[in-house]
Amino acid sequence: MADIYEWLEVADDSRHRLGQPKRIHQASLSVRMDDGSLRVFPAWRVQYDDTRGPTKGGIRFHPDVTEDEVATLSFWMTLKCAAVDLPFGGAKGGICVDPKTLSRMELERLSRSYIRAFHDVIGPERDIPAPDVNTNAIIMGWMVDEYAQIERRHVPGVITGKPLGLGGSIGREQATGAGALQVLDMWVKRQHQEPGDLRVAIQGFGNAGQHFARLAHDAGYNIVALSDSQGAIYSEEGLDPAPILRHKNRTRELKGMVYCDDSVCDAAQTQPLSGDDLLELDVDVLVLAALENQITDANADRVRAGAIVEIANGPVSTGGDRVLQDRNIPVIPDIIANAGGVIVSHLEWVQNRMGDYWSGEAVEKQLRRRLEREANACFNLAEEKAIPLRTAAYIQGVGRIVDAMAQQGTQGYFNGHHG
Ligand SMILES: NC(=O)C1=CN([C@@H]2O[C@H](COP(=O)(O)OP(=O)(O)OC[C@H]3O[C@@H](n4cnc5c(N)ncnc54)[C@H](OP(=O)(O)O)[C@@H]3O)[C@@H](O)[C@H]2O)C=CC1
Ligand SMILES: O=C(O)CCC(=O)C(=O)O
Known part of the structure; x- marks a missing residue:
């Protein structure tokens, strides 16, 4: 990141803030197996930075998931959302589990227990999970249902990548x-x-x-x-x-x-x-x-x-x-x-908040428009400055984040701004 900070002349305050995740939540999920035994799975939700909006990012089920991996993925989510100019910060979640060894009922109990563990730190205006490796619309459906049961109300905007019948968006899959x-x-x-x-x-x-x-x-x-x-x-x-x-x-x-x-x-x-x-x-x-x-x-x-x-x-x-x-x-x-996923997740979240749902053509048009604008800006910057595409994409993302940090002033973050 040092070269990106040099390019953008990033202030020390912002460098410090972007140097580590804002919040790391960890839980041990106890799940009853079909044979009556109990297994405990380590799980995380890392909210890296929320300067530009509620944090956003998928939940991964994989036997190699670690806190470090989830934190790194949450940093990349922060850069990605900013690089394509979505009003989101970045987060990621994970459970250390090999889901291929679980029955469908065990998987559902595990997914629901993740939401019970992290219910207090997610929400449509706080942190919005989505699918990632080994998770899908079915799992998001169980999760959004668990959240609704705890809240005793429908809250479709808490999770994206849901099945269509539960408020998912055409085109997210x-x-x-x-x-x-x-x-x-x-x-x-x-x-x-x-x-x-x-x-x-x-x-x-x-x-x-x-x-x-x-x-x-x-x-x-x-x-x-x-x-x-x-x-x-x-x-x-x-x-x-x-x-x-x-x-x-x-x-x-x-x-x-x-x-x-x-x-x-x-x-x-x-x-x-x-x-x-x-x-x-x-x-x-x-x-x-x-x-x-x-x-x-x-x-x-x-x-x-x-x-x-x-x-x-x-x-x-x-x-x-x-x-x-x-x-x-x-x-x-x-x-x-890979930003198409979170771009349509944003469109799903907007539809959930409006309570109105769009056609596939409308979703596709908005996805294409945003990606065309943001990918072209990245390609142009790389060409103009003769830098690798990754450097250009990072400059695009980090530039927007540090601008927003500067606009917040200097005290909010230290006073526990946004929770
Ligand atoms: N889903 C999404 O919307 C988004 C996903 N991504 C990223 O895309 C990547 C894939 O995610 P997604 O498709 O959702 O995950 P899935 O779990 O749906 O698919 C992962 C695929 O990778 C395969 N795989 C795992 N290990 C290896 C390996 N060593 N060699 C070859 N193939 C392997 C799996 O094989 P098998 O089928 O045998 O399990 C599976 O086919 C991840 O990095 C994710 O973070 C990024 C943005 C959005
Ligand atoms: O759709 C989302 O909110 C996030 C998807 C994701 O995890 C990613 O882009 O890596």
């Missing part, structure tokens, strides 16, 4: 993938390239990766490789994500696709691949849509992609970024590339 494709399209156009000429490999086939793959395929990109946590598949001829998604939903893993007898899958041309090998394929675009630290200083010198799109948060480490910069491999950074 695919928003992260759709936004990432829009940003990639804009970048491709600036390079005077055509989607049909580009070979794309995608790491991660969950909410963000699946929708990106489907929409990119429809837009003419040639998807040659896909991976999930169990392995990868590759086809020189190109993969059609639709039947692959059906297979994944049926079997929960991609790699068996090679041997499946789905008539749309040409097994002869689809080969298995290791997840690590996917990262080193000779492709035009490598899309990272799984977890952090996938490209580091240990493997960045073996990347052969022409460009990288970060749909995941932090998939390229600082060391990896340095190597890619030296090798002139552009990285379209997470806080712009």
